[in-house]
Amino acid sequence: MKNDAWQLFQAFTNVECVDEAALTAHFEREGSELVKRDEKLDIRLQELQKFASATTTELQHIFHDRPGELVSTLGRFHQLHSSSALALTRGYQHVVEQQALKSNNLTQELEHRLLALQRINGFSNSAMDLDQTLENTAQVIAEELDVELCSIFFYDELQRVLTLRATNGPRPLGGMHFILRLSEGYSGWVADKGRPLLVNDALSDPNFASEARAYSTPYQGLMALPIIFFGTAERLIGVISVQSSKPREFTRDEMNFVEVIAGIVAINIENGRLYEQTDEQLRRKVHELATIHRVSYIIASTLNLNEVLQIITTQAVHLSGAERSCIFELDPDRRRLHVLAHYGLNPEQAAHLQIGVGQCCAGRTVQTGRPSMAVDCFHADEHCFIHDDPTLSSEIHSVLCVPLKVKQKVLGCICIYSSHRHLLSPEQMQLVVTFANEAAIAIENARLYEETRHGLELKSVLLRELHHRVKNNLATVAGILSLQRRRTKSSDVRRILSESVNRVQGLAATHDLLAHEDVSEARVDDIARKIVGVANANLSPPEKRISYQVETCPIVIPSRAVTILALVINEMVSNAIKHGMADVTRGTIIIRGFEEGDGNVAIQVLDTGKGPSKEHEEQPETPGELSDGLGLSLIQNLIGDLGGRFSLRREALPRLTNGSTDKQGEEEEIVEYTISEVRFPLVRRSRPTYALSS
Structure with a gap:
């Protein structure tokens, strides 16, 4: 303020030599x-x-008697005061306007660069491949900084x-296969030093000029920055550089802009690497x-044990990254191990290979019941089969042995042999443990x-032998009854004995069937x-001509119901012969069976005789009430044991021939059949299942 007052006073007192232009320039400055000093204009x-005001008061005192x-x-x-005040205000306002314009330009520049960063970030997060992302990034940088070249x-x-x-x-002249060593060119220098490089004219430095001249147009202005990923440890990703065709001083803001982009590229590359690893x-x-x-x-x-073990040895090698594997089984005497399956070993060697329990890695693993890993252990182990094989000893270095255990019982072990001189990782070991x-x-x-199959075979043989002996005993009984029948003179007794012989021989035939088929089941037909x-x-x-037809019926009956069903079919066939065919000289008897939708089995015996005296449709509460x-x-009592019912009826059907009607195109012949039928629920034999041991 004293300077302002003095300048104004000097100009006022030196009337003849006053320099108003200098005064105005002073106050504008x-x-x-x-x-610049961040002071207030209104205070000045x-x-x-x-x-x-003070000067005016003094002048009034001085010239109070000289008004003119x-x-x-x-x-x-x-006039001087007004000029000075205006110049002071004008100088202040000019700088303020310049700062506002500069701030506005800076804001626009920041907004534009922010949009550029958003575009680059969008490229990084898009589905395009890495090379296209980098090409787009280089293009945005070149446009934003107004340079001719951006390289990554x-x-x-x-x-x-x-x-x-x-x-x-x-x-460059080498195309996209352009390669630089560390410290070679400006990109190699930045990669080696790990810090930015700003050069006004890259052509002036011989080391930098070699890379600058690698392009068809030599470039001078240079800014290059390292692309570094800052994670748990710094890792160099690459170098990003921009160049202009003329010398240029790049600003700190421009360098900061490229540094941010280098960080985006580093994160993008690291994320891609982690994604590929994951x-x-x-x-x-x-x-x-x-x-x-x-x-x-x-x-x-x-x-098929051999197939399963061969697959296990093969997959254990492939998934663990080893070269050979072998599964040893513990002999019944629990003293030695022999090979069950192998991968990568000599078949002749594996066939004769035996290891004592406690010897070699495999033997010690079986002895302790715990997994073991070792590197080059066979050099000092004379019991190891690799020790005496120079071919294997030169190729195999590490071994992993895992016991085969079921309910704390050791059955053997699996060994994995690798050419690497390091132990398997916990993940690889867990895979081998799983196998x-x-x-x-x-x-x-x-x-x-x-063991189960052997037991079943033994029981099957014994049960078939039992059926065979029962059949023989029944045949003996039938023979005795036949002798008695021939000796009797009573026709009624002879008829009764014939029926008894037929029943006994029917049972004998059934046991003969079970003695030659599956002991637990038989087919209806x-x-x-x-x-x-x-x-x-x-x-x-002998005077009657009776033809018999047994239709195909693959329904399988459990052994519990076989003998019962045999007696029932025997009685129904006997009734058809004795009663159905009593007054005819020729006829047909058909036996057929089928399974109904409700799970019941129906067995029918059809004959072409004259039919019964009355029909039976329902089984009574007391079997004797319906018995003729x-x-x-x-029949009624036996089928009742199976939870079934018996019926006897007369029904007109198309003539049956081997279970089918006449051929198409021919007129069907309707025949009256007598049908004796039993229905009972089918209880299927459950197949044995083998549970996996845990």
């Missing part, structure tokens, strides 16, 4: 300095006004070289689970199956054929 104007001079003097002073190099850690991955258009791990896990599932399915679906469990289950299931043969031999009168003879009583 003072106004500009106010903005108020202070200048105070000086003017007072007016002239005050006019000149106020990636660093190869193994080969320690930089490889060009993207540019905004211009390509995706690869996921694919490997899926493959491992699928393999384990396939092995488990094979174990559950087949009892060991699968192998143990397969071996135990095979043993249980063989097989039972019917046996009974028809016996009945035809014993009951068919011993035969019907037997």
